[in-house]
Amino acid sequence: MFDLILTNTETVPGREIVRHLGLVQGSTVRAKHVGRDIMAGLKNIVGGELKGYTELLSDAREEATRRMCEEAKTMGANAVVNVRFSTSSVTAGASELYAYGTAVILS
Amino acid sequence: MGGFITVAILLAIGLVFGQINEQNHFKRLRRDEEDLSDILTVNLKDLPLEMQPNGMLVSGNVVVAVDYFKKIATGIKQLFGGRLRSYESLVERARREAIVRMKKEARDIGADAVYNVRLEFTSMGQQPRQAFGGVELLAYGTAVKLK
Numbered sequence: 001m002f003d004l005i006l007t008n009t010e011t012v013p014g015r016e017i018v019r020h021l022g023l024v025q026g027s028t029v030r031a032k033h034v035g036r037d038i039m040a041g042l043k044n045i046v047g048g049e050l051k052g053y054t055e056l057l058s059d060a061r062e063e064a065t066r067r068m069c070e071e072a073k074t075m076g077a078n079a080v081v082n083v084r085f086s087t088s089s090v091t092a093g094a095s096e097l098y099a100y101g102t103a104v105i106l107s
Numbered sequence: 108m109g110g111f112i113t114v115a116i117l118l119a120i121g122l123v124f125g126q127i128n129e130q131n132h133f134k135r136l137r138r139d140e141e142d143l144s145d146i147l148t149v150n151l152k153d154l155p156l157e158m159q160p161n162g163m164l165v166s167g168n169v170v171v172a173v174d175y176f177k178k179i180a181t182g183i184k185q186l187f188g189g190r191l192r193s194y195e196s197l198v199e200r201a202r203r204e205a206i207v208r209m210k211k212e213a214r215d216i217g218a219d220a221v222y223n224v225r226l227e228f229t230s231m232g233q234q235p236r237q238a239f240g241g242v243e244l245l246a247y248g249t250a251v252k253l254k
Binding site for chain 1: 124125128154160161164170171174177222223227229231241245249
């Protein structure tokens with residue numbers, strides 16, 4: 001999916017970190033759309049998984065990760081370690097998906 | 108009067124289908140967990156020395172919501188406080204489902220262990236009085252292949 005090695009541990013198994021390049025980050029703000037909202041409203045009567053929202057959030061998270069990877073690549077990194085995800089709601093009906101990590105060069 | 112009937116119908120639908128949904132979900136979760144039990148998941152940062160090089164980030168997420176009956180029942184229960192069983196089962200379902208999906212992704216790439224598992228919780232309801240009261244659970248970790 002991404003041509004970098006991503007881990008959320010501080011090291012990469014079996015590889016040695018030669019240099020730390022610094023923090024890289026990627027974020028995206030997404031709003032839910034009306035069609036999905038109506039479906040979710042109906043689904044809310046019976047409960048259970050809201051697939052529209054699951055997809056929306058995982059797409060958004062992928063986008064944030066891709067932006068982070070692009071930043072890492074421009075720095076000349078070949079891996080990002082200690083990746084973390086966080087979500088914050090900026091305004092009603094929209095949330096920010098944020099991914100950050102440390103860009104490194106592996107041997 | 109019409110409004111009252113609508114609410115009663117919604118409550119009945121929520122009660123019946125919500126229960127069926129939840130039971131089916133728990134049944135599916137038990138089966139999936141059994142199926143994926145060979146994949147080790149730990150939340151330790153330190154990786155053991157004996158493993159094949161390289162790792163990969165895997166994640167699983169899910170958004171689940173309570174049904175209408177539980178929503179109303181919880182509203183009443185909140186007047187008295189105490190334990191809210193319906194929300195306990197909601198977050199339990201979400202958490203287990205997210206972990207199952209993460210493990211599936213790990214298996215798809217041929218890994219047999221996931222290290223440094225982290226769980227991230229997001230509440231999707233914007234305002235307390237709004238119709239939508241779902242929660243999102245994200246599970247992520249580093250998938251590795253042990254030797």
